Amino acid sequence: MCRGLRHQLTSAALRENKPPLDTTVSRRSRPILQVPEEESAFMTEKTLTANEIDDLLSVFKGGHKGAESLSDVESLDLDRPNRIPRGILETLEIRHEQAARLMREGLRVALGKELQLSLLGLEQERFQTFKERQEEPCCGFVIDMPPLRSPAYLVMDFAFAFACIDRLLGGTGSDAGSGRELTATEVSVLSEVIEAVLRAHVVVWDRYTKLTPTLRKTVSIPRFMRDIRDEDAMLTAEYRFKDFVDGGGFRLSMPLPGLEGRLQFGGDREPTEDEGATDQVRGELQEHMVDVDVDVSVRIGGADITVGDILALEAGDVVLLDRDVKTQLDLLVEGRPKFGGRLLRKGRKLVFRVDGESPASQRESSNES
Template sequence: MVDVLSQNEIDALLAALSSGEMDAEELKKEETQKKVRAYDFKRAVRFSKDHIRSLTRIHENFARFLTTYFSAQLRTFVQISVVQVEQLPYDEFIRSIPKMTILNIFEAEPLEGRMVLEVHPNVAFAMLDRLLGGAGTSPTKINSLTEIETIVMERIFSRCFDSLQEAWKTVIDLSPRLEALETNPQFMQIVSPNETIALISLSTKIGDTSGMINLCIPHVVIEPIMPRLSVHHWFVSQKKTSAPEEQEALQHRVHMAKLPIIAELGTSHISIQEFLNLSVGDVITLNKSVDDPLHLRIGEKLKFYGSAGTMKGKIAVQINEIVHEGVEENDE
């Protein structure tokens, strides 16, 4: 990215050149010299800025879906948003999370490999407290999970992967499935320590409790679909038109749709008392004569004028005129 100088910075630079504090010839020499930038092979850059932007966009939707899901499950105020998306070695991610935390290890077919959804203990136990009827507070000291707590957490976090599936739908149809729930990061080795991962950090607030939810996606897992994360692929996929087979199938379904057609002989207004006194043989006078055209309605909308008759011994209606758009119906 090119840095743009402000007017004050330009004035200061010109003043320094005119006063002799800076030498224009030295500046030219510095521009011609080759600039060397240190490269750390342990922090290999596998995700481009384009990939990072796409992952950010996908998981902003994921955060929105999670907010809706947890708000409904916990019946309290929940706010989840993406803080940052970065790439770093897997070993650095393991060292950055607490020694006791909630690690949801899952797979997402058709991708091969495992990913991790790490939930900070403050957030996880606030959810657990809320699900068990509490106010949604987190204990000050957390040792380990009981069998009941493990089952409850597995159920709530396994369902949240539906939100991940929905967020990734524009790129690929995933089928996430919770494989295991761990609490000790040292027992979780899904890739080699130097493997580059994409770390999506989600800021989470449940009532008065706040913490982080981290989604760890190894590069080796999503490497087969990396081309789909480019902006070019997004624009091309948006411009794609449906195939002829899909258009024919859609047209066939539209043609097979059933519509209610009503042939209206006329209308009449009677009082409640007259309605209650009706008996067999009574005649109700309509507002139309025998010579007036019948109103044919599609649903509740007037579309045709017709006349009554019979065909092969059955009552039928013949269409005489099409009612065009904009023609107002005249009630007599």
């Protein structure tokens, strides 16, 4: 190909009575193209060095030293979207653990038996992925969740469902029963267990929205379900029993499209006792929070100065702050004033002595009330 191109350039130059272009590349300087002198008035000779050519070639070979490293690039799993920020997800995990304790109490009353129930996991996934993980047939229930437009989907292990039915009918809790669609009578008997599960999750989401769940229908073949779109993101909580029905359990998949906005801007109201959260549960929830790290800082003072003054600052300049030397300093917790006190010294370290609640914190509390 190069030989043919050189021949064409030489032939064209001979027809115009011009010397042929020198297309050879020197090993020392590696010029790309040398232009005849009569054309140098409007074109300048450009010569690349050996290092420049090596750098240029390395780009196409994928070895350019300025290329970004892929070592910190994470894989994208479209079946498991990350729609909930990590901090909010950790809070939801704690609240679902609280739901497990509430369900233990509700199921104890319904079944007359002490059960050990715990949260196995909380996962974000597409509804299509959730359906593919379920056995067919399965013990599934479509749950309307007003004010959410999309319903939730509750799936119980057959061993757990049949053991509950037997227990509610006066038996010992035998899980004998094959995988099949439940009869209307069996669903009616099992409704007391379903209500205990849903009541606990009303408490979980009460901080963000007031749910009023109701059982719509049973669906034993998940792949035929059309009440929820396959591409919808779901938040699935899975629970497991210990020393009951061979470790069986159930899964509740909540629709995220109706919850995301409420998760971002939900209120801070905690459930009241009348709504199912007892003092004991609150105490256990508080025990989980004591090890959570928070950012703490001390505010010495501030000042309002112009951009010009900032640009003119030099070493040795003094900035006058808005705080008197006798005024308490503020200890900020996550950026908000909480305590007042003074700076002291311990060895070569500064320490803060808490004298009481910060006046700024008291003003914020009075404004909020």
